[in-house]
Amino acid sequence: MSLFLETLIGGVLAGTLYALVAIGFVLIYKASGVFNYAQGSLLLFGALTFVSLKETGVPIAAALAVTAGLLIVTAVAIERFLLRPLTNRGPLTLFMATLGLSYLVEGVAQGLMGSRVRALDLGIEDLPLFLGDIMISRFDLVAAGVAVVLVVALALLFHRTRIGIQLRGVADDTRAALSLGIDIHRIWQIVWAVAGLVGLVAGLLWGARQGVQFSLSLVVLKALPVLIIGGFTSIAGAIVGGIVVGAGESLAETYVGPFLGGGITSWFAYGLALAFLLVRPAGLLGERPIERV
Amino acid sequence: MSDTILELTDVTLAFKGLTAINGLSFSVRRGEICALIGPNGAGKSSLLNILNGVYRPQSGTIVFEGERFHRMEPLKAARRGIGRSFQNNALFSGMSVLDNVIVGLSRRARASLVEEALRLPRARAQEAAFRERARAVLRLLDLESRAGTAVGTLPYGIQKKVELARALVAEPSLLLLDEPLAGMNAREKDEIAALIERLNRELALTIVLIEHDLGIVLRLAHHVVVLDYGRKLADGPPDSIRNDPDVIAAYIGAGPAALAA
Numbered sequence: 085m086s087l088f089l090e091t092l093i094g095g096v097l098a099g100t101l102y103a104l105v106a107i108g109f110v111l112i113y114k115a116s117g118v119f120n121y122a123q124g125s126l127l128l129f130g131a132l133t134f135v136s137l138k139e140t141g142v143p144i145a146a147a148l149a150v151t152a153g154l155l156i157v158t159a160v161a162i163e164r165f166l167l168r169p170l171t172n173r174g175p176l177t178l179f180m181a182t183l184g185l186s187y188l189v190e191g192v193a194q195g196l197m198g199s200r201v202r203a204l205d206l207g208i209e210d211l212p213l214f215l216g217d218i219m220i221s222r223f224d225l226v227a228a229g230v231a232v233v234l235v236v237a238l239a240l241l242f243h244r245t246r247i248g249i250q251l252r253g254v255a256d257d258t259r260a261a262l263s264l265g266i267d268i269h270r271i272w273q274i275v276w277a278v279a280g281l282v283g284l285v286a287g288l289l290w291g292a293r294q295g296v297q298f299s300l301s302l303v304v305l306k307a308l309p310v311l312i313i314g315g316f317t318s319i320a321g322a323i324v325g326g327i328v329v330g331a332g333e334s335l336a337e338t339y340v341g342p343f344l345g346g347g348i349t350s351w352f353a354y355g356l357a358l359a360f361l362l363v364r365p366a367g368l369l370g371e372r373p374i375e376r377v
Numbered sequence: 378m379s380d381t382i383l384e385l386t387d388v389t390l391a392f393k394g395l396t397a398i399n400g401l402s403f404s405v406r407r408g409e410i411c412a413l414i415g416p417n418g419a420g421k422s423s424l425l426n427i428l429n430g431v432y433r434p435q436s437g438t439i440v441f442e443g444e445r446f447h448r449m450e451p452l453k454a455a456r457r458g459i460g461r462s463f464q465n466n467a468l469f470s471g472m473s474v475l476d477n478v479i480v481g482l483s484r485r486a487r488a489s490l491v492e493e494a495l496r497l498p499r500a501r502a503q504e505a506a507f508r509e510r511a512r513a514v515l516r517l518l519d520l521e522s523r524a525g526t527a528v529g530t531l532p533y534g535i536q537k538k539v540e541l542a543r544a545l546v547a548e549p550s551l552l553l554l555d556e557p558l559a560g561m562n563a564r565e566k567d568e569i570a571a572l573i574e575r576l577n578r579e580l581a582l583t584i585v586l587i588e589h590d591l592g593i594v595l596r597l598a599h600h601v602v603v604l605d606y607g608r609k610l611a612d613g614p615p616d617s618i619r620n621d622p623d624v625i626a627a628y629i630g631a632g633p634a635a636l637a638a
Contacts, residue, residue, distance in 0.1 A: 241494060245493050245494060246488075246503075247490070249479065249480055253469045253472070257467045259431070259463070259467060260463065260468070261483075262455070263429060263454075263461050263463075263467075264455055265456050265485075265547065268452075274490070
């Protein structure tokens, strides 16, 4: 029993990190209707900037503030020079634009800051914590805590303020939103900035686990099954999806892995996502298109 | 303030080879209901989209409230007080009726981004005021009992009213309605027509509308502009339109009896 609980808890904690990555996609998908391929690059860009600043001796808080500021400027620039000229183009055009953006951001980030692996120490001691005979990683616990705080803050921002209903309006019908005087450019800037900041937090937490380098931008690939399971349009769905993937992966590795010869974590999430696509294509909490017939 | 709220002079709009609006001039008086009629493809919707800043005409001038349109965009048009509804409902279907109407107040928002994100006192006061104004408009349109309902679940006729409420709540000085009666049964049409008339009378609201139901248009409008192939065919009070032989020939292609009905 304690092995089961330990596996489950470890999986759920790791899942909150998947959720954090996935939320960045959901935000942009809702507001701009585009799957932002560049989310991983932005995450890497944020983490790299932070590490580079920290290596030059800048204190953590200052490095965080500067990086956050840079990401906000980047978001505003993306809106101004990429999204605005492409307003009213099809989703595929926008997707291709984010694909290009992804390589641009990655190239610039690595060109300026190098591509070697950097260790990132956030000052969280990773000593295991024992609850009875269940071992829990202290780092994972802190990371999950940060993720939860961030998610609650986002939920409040998007559900309790007018910014939130404006965002939903833009997502629902752009021309109507414009005709009512909603500044969609402003909304896009906010959303991209928030997605960038969420990406920064995710990048730092992942970076502290596995080092900051190019492959960090690939953690977003895990977000894809999370989004399929949770639903592309729901923040709550991203959280549930993340936890399902994290816990499922961890349990499968412990209980099924031995029979299949390991490596199950590399494909488990995708297999699960495939099953969801067949059974429930809108995901657990995604909006199912309603049509009057 | 002048008596003319909107004046178009020699406005031309073309898409590639197709001329949608061709040298069109007319004016709208403050407080009137002006109907744009004409066969499909006559340029009515294009014209509405020009007035709302979606399209920018290649030539001609448009003066609204004494100010010339210069690089007009939908956002600017909304902020200057031009409200509109769409031909097929463009409501935010996942939101409640009340939230839809509150979004309609966007152009009246004064609290800053930071104030809203942190829900500082000014943002909270604004929110309470918006809620109150939205409820007042819902009361006016007899929609109060639907305030909490998700718009997507309401019948079409009610949705049309919600869209009207959303356009009205920010108190536009000019309201553009694109086929407000389309897809309705006779009873619903009469109800909306009566509502439009009431809004025009009680709020002294200037309305420009597109509508195909000639019987209702000729009863409702003070001023009718007839378009055909992007040109103005006739312009005047309903009585003169009713008897204009050009209009009868182009628009109906039938004897005067069709219009007299």
